[in-house]
Amino acid sequence: MSLVNDPSPDKPRLAVIFGGRSSEHGVSCLTAREILAVIDRDRYEVLPVGITRDGAWVEETAQWDELEPGTLPSVREDRPAFAWERLRDVDVVFPVLHGPWGEDGTIQGLLEMADVRYVGAGVLASAVSMDKPFTKTVFSAAGLPQLPYVTIRPWEWKQERSKVEDRIRALGLPVFVKPARAGSSSGVMMVESWGALETAVLAAREFDPKVIVESAARGKRELECAVIQRATGKPTASLVGEITVAEESEHEFYDFEAKYLDGTSKNVVPADISVTLSERIRTYAVQAFEAVGCEGLARVDFFLTDDGLVINEINTMPGFTPYSMFPRLWEATGVSYTDLVDRLIQLALQRDTGLR
Structure with a gap:
């Protein structure tokens, strides 16, 4: 209260x-x-x-x-x-x-x-969702499918590098090296030869001393789904969208420049996928929202690989320009940008502070 x-x-x-x-x-x-x-x-x-x-x-x-x-x-x-x-x-x-x-x-x-x-989202959900390894721990407990990964804690990279590198090599090439607690693909590098691993880890550590290394799946498509709470508190999912990067782009993946600076990425809404897959993604998105304990809003990101669908991460404050995926997904689902902003403000006004 x-x-x-x-x-x-x-x-x-x-x-x-x-x-x-x-x-x-x-x-x-x-x-x-x-x-x-x-x-x-x-x-x-x-x-x-x-x-x-x-x-x-x-x-x-x-x-x-x-x-x-x-x-x-x-x-x-x-x-x-x-x-x-x-x-x-x-x-x-x-x-x-x-x-x-x-x-x-x-x-x-x-x-x-x-x-x-x-x-x-509140304190706990925000903190967990910002930390990729912790998010993956929660997703695993919720039974959500994920790609294999290795966490590099600051002391491990300094004191047990050879052991860490052995664990990473077990993932196979290629891998993505990411700061554990950064967004917008800041500091993310794809490693296609083990000789480039140290450079990628050091680049990620410029953003965060804690690093995560993830397996890079084959045939990967990037799909996203938005979630908001209704006035009753029950979360509901939007249609599904897809992120694509132009073939002529110099970017190998959806990095910071592709997202915000050079216009080589494209949001496809709704995604060209089957109804069955769309419903599965929407179900997983709500499950992820609830598993982390989110409130208000979130965007949940997925990969569709040659081996199936996996969840990537959850964003508790996603990009929110009219051209960003989160509001575009809701616009396609029937909620305008203006109405979306107002709904979120009204939802916040209605809920209590403190323990909920």
Whole structure:
């Protein structure tokens, strides 16, 4: 039960927090710009709050001039400072933060301590979903199919490298090397020869000292499904979409540049798959949502391989521009971008803070 900060009787006070210290800072700014553009100012009193790359909280408009091609916006350091205490005067927060120090349970914990309602998953679900090895442990317990993987903890790479490399070699080539707690494919490399393994691990460790190495399946298609909660709390899944990368692209997989900078990726909605497979993916997506303990929204990613369907990961605050897969999936399912944003805010206003 919430002790303080009941929603205002007139217009609820909504803070949209974005930017942050992670490598996904620019993506967060893009998402915030689009969300702020569609929020009904007749229904909500809106307060945009930016977090700079250095962690300073500022009053930010999220209105950037025309961006150069291949660039992302950034929270401006010369904006007026924002006092954290002002969060206690807010009815609900939309934390549009991607990656560590935002999507990983940190901002959620701050808001829980302040007794402020917010959009999206709670502390535990956010933290687990941000950590790929922990997510896989939960998925395994839920009986969801996955690809083989190896976790490299910081001390293992320094003290037991040969043992770790033996475990990785058992996966066979090729493999994907990823930071354990990063998103948007930041720091991800595909390794096709063992001589390139160390370089890939060191590149991933630039983003996170903890690394995960996954088997790269053959005949892989990347499929995605979005999940939101209904007012009753029951989750429901969208249609299924597919990510494709243009054949002429220089990218071997759906990496950060392909996602956000050079326009070589394409979202196909709905995906060209059978009804049976679509229903299976939607069922798995809801199961993953519930297994992790998500709230509000999530996007669940899958691979369709030569050996069958496997789940890849879950994102508790997926990309949210009108061109991102999450809102496009809901638009194809019958929920507009504007309605989707409003539904998530209303859902957050209706739920209690604290233990739920």
